[in-house]
Amino acid sequence: MADHPLPDDVAAEPGRFSRPEVExxxxxxxxxxxxxxxxxxxxxxxxxxxxxxxxxxR
Structure with a gap:
């Protein structure tokens, strides 16, 4: 995995990532x-x- 997860990946499964990654x-x-x-x-x-x-x- 890259240094930082992609925002779309974090949005899809926020429970897999640390709080700083989600922020x-x-x-x-x-x-x-x-x-x-x-x-x-x-x-x-x-x-x-x-x-x-x-x-x-819209």
Missing amino acids: RALRVIRAERDLFQALLWQVTRSTPRAATHPVTA
């Missing part, structure tokens, strides 16, 4: 989510129709 995985998952939200916001605001047809995340 690290949660930080990575949150950072990925925040990056995705920022990119989605930039993409949806850069379209010509953004003012009249906003895109909202």
Whole structure:
């Protein structure tokens, strides 16, 4: 296994991992989510129709 488990592995079976590994995985998952939200916001605001047809995340 690598030095750090993949966040998806920790999310699937958190009981197999130590508390620091779970905390690290949660930080990575949150950072990925925040990056995705920022990119989605930039993409949806850069379209010509953004003012009249906003895109909202589900």
